[in-house]
Amino acid sequence: MEVERTKLRELSPLDQPRSPEELRVRQLKARDMLRGDLAGADLDEYVESRVLTTTLERAQNWARGNSLFPATFGLACCAIEMMSMVSARYDTSRFGAEVFRASPRQADMLILSGRVSIKMAPVVRRIYDQMLEPKWVLSMGACSSSGGMFANYAVVQGADKFLPVDIHIPGCPPRPEALIYGILKLQRKIFGDPDLGWRERYRAAGTEEDERSSKAGALPVRRVGTSPADGIVTGHGPPPSAAELHAPVEHPELSGHEARDAYEEAAEDERVTSSRPPVGWRGDA
């Protein structure tokens, strides 16, 4: 009986050549292009088959997501699993997240690997604050996500009480595979949009490190949906015009609690749809 094999899809020029002859054809075409012999429709076809176009933002997110540097920071028994995640057996370098940096200044991902006691929480927060933006937090295991088995006087019941957490990984402790899965989820998130509006969710507008965005108001952020529960931000809006960038500062410098309080006050009147504080947000209207 004769079996007829059907082609599943047309191979794109970026795929591996199917036969030595095809490879030879490609090589000759490339040689012609380098010699300047290709012209007109042939040249167009050649360029189209070999150039990949994208936006700068997407390329940047792709690069960020594929080179996550975790901070060398273990809290409890989950840290053992975190360490074996970089071992030869599990090897997160396959996903670009294996370079544990000894300094938070060089790290952009904080893995909370274990229970956070109330005495440790200020230390964790300080390490988080020392990390440069953009930065992401992975809450690993039941304890750092919710307090876990430590429902007592000494342990913070969920690390997102004191810093913004991007991914929660369940488990007690999660196996290295689970942690790697969490990192892949985080990568998906970063490929979409690196900040996902966490400043809005945590009422932290005005704490941007970027000089431009903190002085003249942050870049406008688009929000999808109408209820706060939707809370999905799809990306930055159009970049600010030159006039916007150099506009005089509408509010005096506020920092820390003052800024947050003033922002919350304003947010009560007008639902906040942008990370830029509303005009007249000091309440002087």
Added chain:
Amino acid sequence: MPDAPGLELIAHEINSRHGDAIVGTAFEHGQAALLADPDQIREILTFLREEPAHEYRFLASVHGADYLPAEPRFAVHYELLNMPRVERLRVKALLADPGDDSLPELDSVVDLFPTADFQEREVHDFFGIVFRGHPDLRRILMPEDYVGWPLRRDFPIGGEPVIFTNTEDTVPGWTK
């Protein structure tokens, strides 16, 4: 380890010198314990440390206890050890709850046993027992700004209610 008659002899010896410093004895599971009047704890421990017949020169541990609802409510346990004879003796100072938010007090023994320094701080940290004359009575394990005495039995256990399928009817604030 003194046996039960030996324990009674020690209690009698202390009481003959220091009034009614020993209010009782307990001998259980081969472990000897003197129940002591907290106001005379220094006299008792000095006696047990210095008297040539006893010479319990090592304070192995100090810990607090809360026996709520029993009365007296608190206790501070001193675990003494005579190293040459490998004999252990426990002294329990029974402390009544003074009520109206004031803290129970007894004398510090840091000058007798320097090891009591950190251990008395720990008892203070978790049970709110004040050691008079302690050189540096601060919290040692909990954060310095912590409020409350977490190992007391009437201290809320903490944590947050978690909704599981078997508790969703009982967790407060949760309605179907």
